[in-house]
Amino acid sequence: DTGVSQDPRHKITKRGQNVTFRCDPISEHNRLYWYRQTLGQGPEFLTYFQNEAQLEKSRLLSDRFSAERPKGSFSTLEIQRTEQGDSAMYLCASSPGTAYSYEQYFGPGTRLTVT
Amino acid sequence: ELKVEQNPLFLSMQEGKNYTIYCNYSTTSDRLYWYRQDPGKSLESLFVLLSNGAVKQEGRLMASLDTKARLSTLHITAAVHDLSATYFCAPPRGSNYQLIWGAGTKLIIKP
Numbered sequence: 460d461t462g463v464s465q466d467p468r469h470k471i472t473k474r475g476q477n478v479t480f481r482c483d484p485i486s487e488h489n490r491l492y493w494y495r496q497t498l499g500q501g502p503e504f505l506t507y508f509q510n511e512a513q514l515e516k517s518r519l520l521s522d523r524f525s526a527e528r529p530k531g532s533f534s535t536l537e538i539q540r541t542e543q544g545d546s547a548m549y550l551c552a553s554s555p556g557t558a559y560s561y562e563q564y565f566g567p568g569t570r571l572t573v574t
Numbered sequence: 575e576l577k578v579e580q581n582p583l584f585l586s587m588q589e590g591k592n593y594t595i596y597c598n599y600s601t602t603s604d605r606l607y608w609y610r611q612d613p614g615k616s617l618e619s620l621f622v623l624l625s626n627g628a629v630k631q632e633g634r635l636m637a638s639l640d641t642k643a644r645l646s647t648l649h650i651t652a653a654v655h656d657l658s659a660t661y662f663c664a665p666p667r668g669s670n671y672q673l674i675w676g677a678g679t680k681l682i683i684k685p
Contacts, residue, residue, distance in 0.1 A: 492672060501578075501662055501675030502617070515670050550616060554671070560624060561671040562607065565617040 461485075463553050463566035471572045472541055479537045480569045484553030491534050492563060493526060494550040495519070502550055508534060509556070541573045576601050576667060578676035586682045590652050595679045597646040597663035606646045607673065608637050609662045617662070621648075653683045 464483045472478050484491050489510050494502035505524070507515040510531035520526075523541075528534040538545055548570050552563040577600045587593055599606070608621040621630045623639035623646065630637050634657065636649045646663050660680045664673040 490671070494673075499677075501664075501678050502673070503675070504672045507670045507672055509670070515668075515672065552617075560622045561605075561666065562619060562622050563671075563673060564619065565609075567616045 463551055463564055465549075465551050465566040465569050467569060468567060469570050469572075471574065474543060474573055475540055477537065477539045478541060478571065479535055480549055480551075480571075482534045482536070482551030482553075482566060484533070484551070485555075485564055487555065488553035488564075489531065489556040490554040490561070490563075491528060492552045492554070493534070493536055494552065496548045496550060496568075497546075505536075505549075538571075541571075543573050546571055546573045576674050578663060578665065578674050580661075580663060580676040580679045582679060583677055584680045584682075586684065587653055588684055589654055592652065593650050595648040595650075595661060595681075597648070597676065599644050599646075599663070599665045599674070599676075601644075601665045601667050601674060603665040603667065604641055606639050606663060606665045608646070608648055609664065611660045611662065611678070613660075620661075650681075655683050655685050657681065658683045 466481045491508040493505040496502040508528040523539045526536045548568045550568045551566045554563045579598045581596045605624045609617040621637040626641040628639045634651045639646045660678040662678045
């Protein structure tokens with residue numbers, strides 16, 4: 460069990476560019492969450508997958524954001540036409556569906572800076 | 575609107591002192607999670623509180639949950655510098671168990 464991994468760890472991009480982040484959950488965790496955290500604030504929920512199905516999306520997730528989890532394994536989060544307000548830490552978490560605790564395990568995050 | 579309020583938001587204290595962080599929430603959740611975050615780092619799970627009256631202890635930290643009052647506390651005993659971090663409480667919402675977060679409590683412990 461190597462934990463949740465995210466790639467890249469840091470991304471600097473110019474406004475208007477598209478970016479894609481990847482999250483590899485803990486093996487056999489069927490629940491996967493994306494959160495966003497800006498400096499000095501708590502995380503905010505973005506979207507949730509159970510296996511390959513995207514079951515919930517926050518209103519924060521504008522049309523420029525899209526997430527996938529093909530085959531129920533890794534997940535990607537794409538932001539199109541980035542804006543400076545998208546600068547944040549993007550956190551991925553996974554959780555085992557069979558454990559009563561539903562505890563979420565977080566990855567190291569991807570820090571996005573839009574210039 | 576679902577809310578999580580932590581009190582205080584910032585705490586500076588001396589080593590060896592005791593203090594309590596309070597977490598009030600508006601969801602009807604039967605459970606609550608505490609996480610720790612070091613500057614520039616991700617979130618580390620501290621406690622999983624799964625029922626009313628649950629109490630868990632790990633070293634100098636003890637967490638409790640009162641679901642009827644929608645209140646959780648994180649008590650620090652004889653603080654040491656290594657406990658300096660930001661602490662978040664997070665109750666889940668709905669059947670998907672997405673976490674609802676407050677602004678966190680930034681704790682600075684001075685030697």
